[in-house]
Amino acid sequence: MLTLENVSKTYPNGVHALEKISLEVKPGEVIVIVGGSGCGKSTLLRAISGLDTPSRGRVVLDGVEIKLPQEQIGIIFQEPRLLPWLSVADNVGFGLDNRPRAERRERVAEALARVGLSDKADVWPRELSGGQAQRVAIARALVPRPQVLLLDEPFSALDAFTRTDLQDHLLYLWADTRPTLILVTHDVEEAIVLADRIFVMRPRPGQIFEEIPADLPRPRDRQSAAFDFVKRRVLAALDRSLARDARIDDRKTDAETGAAMWW
Amino acid sequence: MSLVQMSVRDEPVAVTEKPGRKPGFGRHSRLVFGLVVPVVLALGWEILVRLGLANGRLVPPPSVIFATFAELARSGELQRHILVTTSRVAAGFAIGTITGTLLGAISGYSALTRRLFDPTLQALRAIPSIAWVPLFILWFGIFEGSKITLISVGVFFPVYLGVMGAVMSVDRKLVEVGRAFRLSPVAMVRRILLPAVLPAYVIALRSGLGLGWMFVVAAELLGASEGLGFLLVDGQQLGKPAQIVAAIVAFAIIGKISDWIIVLATAPLLRWEDRFSAERVAD
Structure with missing residues (x-):
């Protein structure tokens, strides 16, 4: 169980990035955080990963407070961030340095097979396409078998076709060991394809504005009416989250009133 | 080069x-x-x-230069002078590289050290290094000490600047990958920082070596009884232009070979580089 207790973050330069964020995430749950740019999504993810520490509040994983990066928490960034001087296989095995060589080789080969890049094991990262590089980054994060996997707009730099392909691929990989996924995105469709619950954030300071359940059956049909319904609801929430204060009280939208009847 | x-x-x-x-x-x-x-x-x-x-007396024709070169090589003179000069460069290069690498790495890594030492070093760098020669001769004597110090100074600055710049410009995002995988400080240096600075380091070493060859000539011109620089002075004083050109040719050859050695020795470590020319070949 991953818990955020009143997490706030103010940067040394005075930017108030997060204000009292509280969340409870069950093991194996897929949480997607959406919000306009500058709403503190990435800051929140970095606080959970231990790369940054909150100014106030705490992040707790299974009763242990997280202050530094942990082995149980993996992170995937917006860019693949592969180390250019290591082969693809060595990149995937980067987090397994303390394991015996035979085990490392076996787990790397298995992970590469699962992301469909076995034939690229010995090439340099520069020879991969953007989508392939991001798949290697996913394999690298999953190989140490983390309990929680954080993804910071992982597919935003890819073209639409590669993006949908990788979203499906991520779900396929997730289904294996079912880690908790927390994904940050500004792509609403991506949020609905992946999430069990969607959190819409609003900026200045970053706060959770609305929680929207997205418990559609998997695999999800991007064309279905239910999908479309959740999409409109998220879009409406996003719209309101970015609106000026005068409009924030006006929370009843068509989507809201119809929330109970979408099926 | x-x-x-x-x-x-x-x-x-x-x-x-x-x-x-x-x-x-x-x-x-x-x-x-x-x-x-x-x-x-x-x-x-x-x-x-x-x-x-x-009249080929002051500008000797190729045949005369070649004959002089062959004569020097046959008598063993050339090898002796090359050996002396090369050892001076090697010693100076080693000292300059070690100090330049250490100080450059520390200054690149720690802003405090950089603020403390870099202004002084930059001021010293502005001094034409040959200007040190009289002082070095007073301090370290007329023999090897002053020569090797001068070469070390010449090698030090490009290595120092190259390493400092390389460490400072290591991609923060890759360092963050290291942090996310909980690397210890030593592992961070070994697995992220060192490989990341290597391409720039090789270039720094090559320019350092180039300056090393330049300064060995200066040091040997200013007083030496052996070495290729001595052959230059000797050729001038005895009016043997062919000997001067032969020594220049020898400098060119061993300078190029030493540069090659660095390139060849580091090439296997740099195969991963996403270089302009490598990309063209891949296309």
Whole structure:
């Protein structure tokens, strides 16, 4: 169980990035955080990963407070961030340095097979396409078998076709060991394809504005009416989250009133 | 330093970019083409001197230079002078590289050290290094000490600057990958920082070595009883221009070889580089 207790973050330069964020995430749950740019999504993810520490509040994983990066928490960034001087296989095995060589080789080969890049094991990262590089980054994060996997707009730099392909691929990989996924995105469709619950954030300071359940059956049909319904609801929430204060009280939208009847 | 390097880098561009180019005009033809001007000049001078149209005393024709070179090599003189000069460069290069690497790495890594030492070092760098010679001779004597110190100073600055710049410009995002995988400080240096600075480090070493060869000439011109620089001075004082040119040729050859050694030794470590020329070949 991953818990955020009143997490706030103010940067040394005075930017108030997060204000009292509280969340409870069950093991194996897929949480997607959406919000306009500058709403503190990435800051929140970095606080959970231990790369940054909150100014106030705490992040707790299974009763242990997280202050530094942990082995149980993996992170995937917006860019693949592969180390250019290591082969693809060595990149995937980067987090397994303390394991015996035979085990490392076996787990790397298995992970590469699962992301469909076995034939690229010995090439340099520069020879991969953007989508392939991001798949290697996913394999690298999953190989140490983390309990929680954080993804910071992982597919935003890819073209639409590669993006949908990788979203499906991520779900396929997730289904294996079912880690908790927390994904940050500004792509609403991506949020609905992946999430069990969607959190819409609003900026200045970053706060959770609305929680929207997205418990559609998997695999999800991007064309279905239910999908479309959740999409409109998220879009409406996003719209309101970015609106000026005068409009924030006006929370009843068509989507809201119809929330109970979408099926 | 740059002749072979240039032809190696240019070649794939020419081959892949201009598919319409006539087959056969590849690497070798280009090399031959580049030799046309020097060969024609040398042969022309040789013929002019042979025909008695020019006096070859101050500008010796190639045959005389070659004969002098062969004579020096046969008597073992050339090897002895090369060995002395090369050992001086090697010692100075080693000292300059070690101090430059250490100080550059520390200054690149710690802003405090950089603020403390860098202004002083930059001020010292502004002094033309030859200006140190009288002081070095007073401090370290007329023999090896002052020469090796001068070479070390010449090597130190490009290495220091190159390493400091390289460490400072390591991609923060890759360092963050190291943090996310909980690397210890030592592992962070070994697995992220060192490989990341290596390409820039090789360039720093090569420019340091180039300056090392430059300063060994300065040191030997200012007073030496052996070494290629001594051959230069000796040739001047005894009016033997062929000996001077032979020593210059020897400098060019061993300078190029030493640069090659660095390139060849580090090439296997840099195969991963996403270079402009590598990309062209891949296309």
